[in-house]
Amino acid sequence: MKLQRVRDANRPGIALTLDGAEIAAQQGDTLLTALLAGGAGSLRRSEFGDGDRAGFCLMGACQDCWVSVAGVGRVRACATQASQGMKVTRG
Amino acid sequence: MRIAVIGAGPAGVRAVETLVAAGHRPVWIDEAREGGGRIYQRPPQSLRRDARMLYGFEARKAEGVHATFERLAPVVDWRPETLVWHIRPQARRLSTQHQGRTQATVDYDAAILCTGAMDRVVPVPGWTLPGVTTMGAAQIALKTQGCSIGARVAFVGTGPLLYLVAYQYAKAGVTVAAVVDTTPFATKFAAAPGLLRGGATFVKGIYYIGWLRAHGVRVVEGATPVAINGTTDVQGLRWRGSDGREDLVACDAVGMGWGLKPEAQLADLAGVPFRFEPLQHSWIPECDTSGRTPVEGHYLAGDGAAIGGADVAELAGARAALALLQDAGQSVDAVRVAALDRALAGQQRFRIALERAFPYPAALAASVADETLLCRCEGLTAGELRAAAREDHDVGPAPEMNRAKAFTRVGMGRCQGRVCGPAAAEVLAASLGRDVASIGRLRGQSPVKPMPMLVPEATP
Amino acid sequence: MSETCDALVLGGGGAGCSAALHLAKRGLRVILLERGLVGGQASGVNYGGVRQQGRHAAELPIARRSREMWGRMREIAGTDAEFTVTTHLKLARNAEEEAELVAYLDIARDYGLSLRMVGSNSIHLEYPWLSNSVVAGSLSPEDGSANPRLLAPALAHAARAAGAVICEGTRIVELSYAGGMFLLRAEDGREFQAPLLLNVAGFWGGAVAEAFGEKAPVAPMSPNMMVTEPLPYFITPNIGVVGGNVYLRQIPRGNVIIGGGHGESDPSKPWSRALPEVSLQTQAHAVALVPELAGAHVIRSWSGIDGVTPDHLPVIGPSRTTPGLFHAFGFSGAGFQLGPAIGAIMTELMVDHATDVPLDAFRIDRFQTAAGDTP
Numbered sequence: 001m002k003l004q005r006v007r008d009a010n011r012p013g014i015a016l017t018l019d020g021a022e023i024a025a026q027q028g029d030t031l032l033t034a035l036l037a038g039g040a041g042s043l044r045r046s047e048f049g050d051g052d053r054a055g056f057c058l059m060g061a062c063q064d065c066w067v068s069v070a071g072v073g074r075v076r077a078c079a080t081q082a083s084q085g086m087k088v089t090r091g
Numbered sequence: 092m093r094i095a096v097i098g099a100g101p102a103g104v105r106a107v108e109t110l111v112a113a114g115h116r117p118v119w120i121d122e123a124r125e126g127g128g129r130i131y132q133r134p135p136q137s138l139r140r141d142a143r144m145l146y147g148f149e150a151r152k153a154e155g156v157h158a159t160f161e162r163l164a165p166v167v168d169w170r171p172e173t174l175v176w177h178i179r180p181q182a183r184r185l186s187t188q189h190q191g192r193t194q195a196t197v198d199y200d201a202a203i204l205c206t207g208a209m210d211r212v213v214p215v216p217g218w219t220l221p222g223v224t225t226m227g228a229a230q231i232a233l234k235t236q237g238c239s240i241g242a243r244v245a246f247v248g249t250g251p252l253l254y255l256v257a258y259q260y261a262k263a264g265v266t267v268a269a270v271v272d273t274t275p276f277a278t279k280f281a282a283a284p285g286l287l288r289g290g291a292t293f294v295k296g297i298y299y300i301g302w303l304r305a306h307g308v309r310v311v312e313g314a315t316p317v318a319i320n321g322t323t324d325v326q327g328l329r330w331r332g333s334d335g336r337e338d339l340v341a342c343d344a345v346g347m348g349w350g351l352k353p354e355a356q357l358a359d360l361a362g363v364p365f366r367f368e369p370l371q372h373s374w375i376p377e378c379d380t381s382g383r384t385p386v387e388g389h390y391l392a393g394d395g396a397a398i399g400g401a402d403v404a405e406l407a408g409a410r411a412a413l414a415l416l417q418d419a420g421q422s423v424d425a426v427r428v429a430a431l432d433r434a435l436a437g438q439q440r441f442r443i444a445l446e447r448a449f450p451y452p453a454a455l456a457a458s459v460a461d462e463t464l465l466c467r468c469e470g471l472t473a474g475e476l477r478a479a480a481r482e483d484h485d486v487g488p489a490p491e492m493n494r495a496k497a498f499t500r501v502g503m504g505r506c507q508g509r510v511c512g513p514a515a516a517e518v519l520a521a522s523l524g525r526d527v528a529s530i531g532r533l534r535g536q537s538p539v540k541p542m543p544m545l546v547p548e549a550t551p
Numbered sequence: 552m553s554e555t556c557d558a559l560v561l562g563g564g565g566a567g568c569s570a571a572l573h574l575a576k577r578g579l580r581v582i583l584l585e586r587g588l589v590g591g592q593a594s595g596v597n598y599g600g601v602r603q604q605g606r607h608a609a610e611l612p613i614a615r616r617s618r619e620m621w622g623r624m625r626e627i628a629g630t631d632a633e634f635t636v637t638t639h640l641k642l643a644r645n646a647e648e649e650a651e652l653v654a655y656l657d658i659a660r661d662y663g664l665s666l667r668m669v670g671s672n673s674i675h676l677e678y679p680w681l682s683n684s685v686v687a688g689s690l691s692p693e694d695g696s697a698n699p700r701l702l703a704p705a706l707a708h709a710a711r712a713a714g715a716v717i718c719e720g721t722r723i724v725e726l727s728y729a730g731g732m733f734l735l736r737a738e739d740g741r742e743f744q745a746p747l748l749l750n751v752a753g754f755w756g757g758a759v760a761e762a763f764g765e766k767a768p769v770a771p772m773s774p775n776m777m778v779t780e781p782l783p784y785f786i787t788p789n790i791g792v793v794g795g796n797v798y799l800r801q802i803p804r805g806n807v808i809i810g811g812g813h814g815e816s817d818p819s820k821p822w823s824r825a826l827p828e829v830s831l832q833t834q835a836h837a838v839a840l841v842p843e844l845a846g847a848h849v850i851r852s853w854s855g856i857d858g859v860t861p862d863h864l865p866v867i868g869p870s871r872t873t874p875g876l877f878h879a880f881g882f883s884g885a886g887f888q889l890g891p892a893i894g895a896i897m898t899e900l901m902v903d904h905a906t907d908v909p910l911d912a913f914r915i916d917r918f919q920t921a922a923g924d925t926p
């Protein structure tokens with residue numbers, strides 16, 4: 001899934017990593033936006049072998065966008081602000 | 092008197108406003124960082140833009156709710172980023188967790204639950220692919236993040252949000268590949284007289300559809316979604332037209348939604364009985380028109396009580412607060428109560444027409460193909476649920492929803508059936524040859540959302 | 552209109568459904584009466600521990616017999632109800648607790664249950680995910696766990712196939728005995744008659760006994776339960792601790808089921824629920840035992856209602872007041888494992904008037920004082 005920045009797309013940049021790979025994002029992004037606009041494609045993998053997931057409801061209800069942030073723990077990507085230097089792992 | 096208000100959407104804002112005006116200082120809790128709720132959800136500070144841009148026709152109302160929120164938050168016990176994960180109606184105690192870490196309990200004498208709603212969906216093959224979101228998600232991405240869910244987006248579902256979100260996307264310059272409405276034109280046309288009661292809301296709806304057509308967006312009515320194509324991401328949306336012919340558009344994202352359903356887990360835990368509301372085709376918590384539930388001291392308002400939209404939520408929030416004050420023996424302005432009741436009754440007639448215009452496609456949900464994933468948390472297919480309803484099921488057939496959950500794990504995952512619940516009920520009811528209202532519903536359980544186990548405090 | 556049969560089974564938990572199956576297999580016309588759905592109460596919502604280790608010596612003969620049946624569950628009930636021999640590992644967190652584990656080895660051995668002590672060195676080699684708070688463990692290789700949601704329905708399904716009538720949605724509100732026949736009336740007016748009645752009504756068994764002039768002090772007991780999201784599978788044994796403040800097991804799908812402490816309940820509804828403070832306390836105990844669980848998400852909590860007696864042993868055996876009446880209730884939080892055998896044993900008592908399993912410790916009149924009254 002590739003989120004497209006269609007408005008206000010020139011905010012100051014921030015950098016984070018997903019599973020070690022660099023992700024370029026912008027201030028004001030949620031973690032979900034940062035990752036999916038930054039080319040991550042997906043956020044987690046279903047435990048039961050039916051593929052990758054990238055969130056679904058964006059309002060904290062579907063529970064399908066959990067990721068891990070170093071030093072913070074597991075968070076819903078849709079409801080967490082991205083910040084400079086965050087180290088994120090899928091799932 | 093200790094009053095707790097849960098939710099800071101339009102309903103919660105107007106409830107708290109009314110309580111504060113009557114001299115109270117409630118505890119006010121929301122998972123979000125700020126007030127606004129869903130429709131008036133705000134972008135983060137660094138991304139603030141013109142309200143007109145964000146909320147279109149509703150800009151004035153949005154600004155009103157936000158301004159009221161900002162005025163109230165400092166004068167009440169406002170607790171942002173705090174999840175209410177359990178409620179004990181006898182002990183009148185809430186369990187809360189702040190930022191996924193700090194636990195706190197809140198004791199109350201009366202509570203108003205303004206917990207809002209989420210999208211109602213019908214599983215379609217491919218619906219768990221990255222790139223498929225709810226209609227609400229598509230709107231939130233645009234509204235609060237300035238993002239579209241893809242470069243070429245198709246929308247499928249029914250209801251006012253379908254056309255609104257498509258319109259908002261097209262206005263933002265996103266290519267809208269198609270708007271595929273499962274409701275035939277004739278159904279909407281038949282409801283038109285009632286819809287006229289909606290006044291401006293109805294006119295706006297007509298405007299969005301007209302605008303989309305005028306701008307060359309493909310709008311299909313009376314269609315049946317067949318599949319979302321793709322293996323690792325979305326490639327296209329396939330549907331069958333009312334003439335039976337299959338059609339396909341290429342797209343890289345799909346927004347789907349068939350109206351909304353109440354986020355009523357806390358009402359459930361509070362012991363509020365539920366009833367099946369045939370028009371909304373949904374289980375809703377019982378309350379009277381002023382928000383009183385049969386559980387003393389507990390009130391409901393807004394979409395968390397029954398889907399009514401933002402205007403109703405504002406009215407209902409104020410009305411529930413007045414009911415609470417009345418029950419507490421405080422005198423309230425009878426003229427205001429009567430005005431609110433009148434306004435709510437008027438809105439109710441419009442909602443009835445709206446539900447008739449955009450019915451939940453129960454037959455479509457009931458016929459989800461066996462191989463299609465139904466419960467995305469537990470990785471369960473529609474066929475597995477159907478098997479549990481059959482006489483030859485190895486532990487006997489499941490005669491109702493919670494037994495089906497017990498046997499198959501449908502709705503047993505992280506989301507507690509919020510997403511799959513409505514469709515799963517249709518699948519089970521159809522398999523049993525029974526009415527969906529007769530097979531029960533998945534119950535909310537504590538914690539209402541997943542909660543991390545914390546490292547115990549180091550013992551000295 | 553009343554329905555007449557050879558034996559009425561009152562209660563559709565694991566014990567009742569197994570009894571219906573065994574009675575039907577012996578050729579009796581059986582009607583099982585259940586207020587809700589079979590397995591809707593304790594038998595369907597418990598932790599799922601199929602454990603012999605740690606039981607009171609008096610229970611071990613029943614537990615041994617039940618364990619043998621669990622191993623044949625597919626043959627008995629058409630499904631194994633996800634019964635898995637995971638082993639049961641009971642942990643000591645100090646020397647005193649370790650001594651308790653050692654003392655139990657002899658009791659177990661007397662009943663043919665072989666346990667193995669795992670000392671402080673090997674326990675952390677064999678189970679590297681246990682915290683340092685653990686000093687030793689006692690391993691029961693034959694024990695395991697099963698899916699409680701499946702057992703009673705499966706047994707009832709098999710009982711139906713064997714000819715038993717399973718009446719769900721049938722709440723019995725009046726019980727009487729006259730002329731060698733029991734007469735039970737349901738809330739909706741239906742009546743059921745038979746010369747034999749088996750009281751397997753769980754917590755509510757106390758009230759049933761009382762209807763026939765027999766007092767047995769049973770109180771409601773509601774273990775507090777919760778479950779995590781699916782995690783990579785690493786906790787293979789079913790884990791308990793001396794003192795029992797926490798117990799946990801992981802299923803191969805990944806979810807970890809955690810119990811400890813007690814929730815709240817109202818048996819008159821019936822209604823039960825986990826208590827938030829207890830859940831948080833138990834989470835802390837669980838993380839203290841298995842540190843890797845820190846941060847894992849709890850996705851659901853619940854409780855149930857079992858009947859607990861003053862000595863934590865069930866009531867099992869014939870009535871002392873009414874011929875043809877038999878009791879098996881008040882399993883005090885440990886009757887899931889026993890359920891299958893209870894059905895077999897009660898059938899022997901009711902049909903053959905004898906069973907090999909010693910039941911003296913479970914007599915219903917054991918609670919009576921010299922004055923003839925329950926304390």
Ligand SMILES: Cc1cc2nc3c(=O)[nH]c(=O)nc-3n(C[C@H](O)[C@H](O)[C@H](O)COP(=O)(O)OP(=O)(O)OC[C@H]3O[C@@H](n4cnc5c(N)ncnc54)[C@H](O)[C@@H]3O)c2cc1C
Nearest residue numbers: 098100101102122128129130175207227393394400401404
């Ligand atoms: C994604 C989405 C988009 C929508 N867009 C539109 C639109 O464009 N136009 C329109 O007319 N209607 C829209 N709606 C309908 C909308 O729900 C209502 O119009 C309106 O927002 C309802 O107001 P409310 O106060 O009842 O609930 P909401 O606005 O949903 O507010 C509920 C609040 O309660 C909080 N909450 C819920 N549970 C808990 C808990 N356990 N602990 C703590 N906090 C909790 C939530 O975080 C939320 O802030 C949309 C709905 C959704 C879900």
Ligand SMILES: Cc1cc2nc3c(=O)[nH]c(=O)nc-3n(C[C@H](O)[C@H](O)[C@H](O)COP(=O)(O)OP(=O)(O)OC[C@H]3O[C@@H](n4cnc5c(N)ncnc54)[C@H](O)[C@@H]3O)c2cc1C
Nearest residue numbers: 562564586594597598600723753855882884885886887888
């Ligand atoms: C949360 C929890 C965790 C537990 N964990 C374990 C464990 O890990 N291992 C273990 O071995 N044990 C465990 N137990 C204990 C075990 O579940 C019970 O001891 C066992 O299930 C009792 O079975 P039963 O058939 O006696 O009772 P129940 O399952 O309670 O069945 C009795 C039935 O009788 C019905 N009934 C009662 N009155 C009437 C009436 N008047 N008319 C009609 N029907 C009536 C009830 O509806 C009920 O379904 C646990 C119990 C609980 C609650």
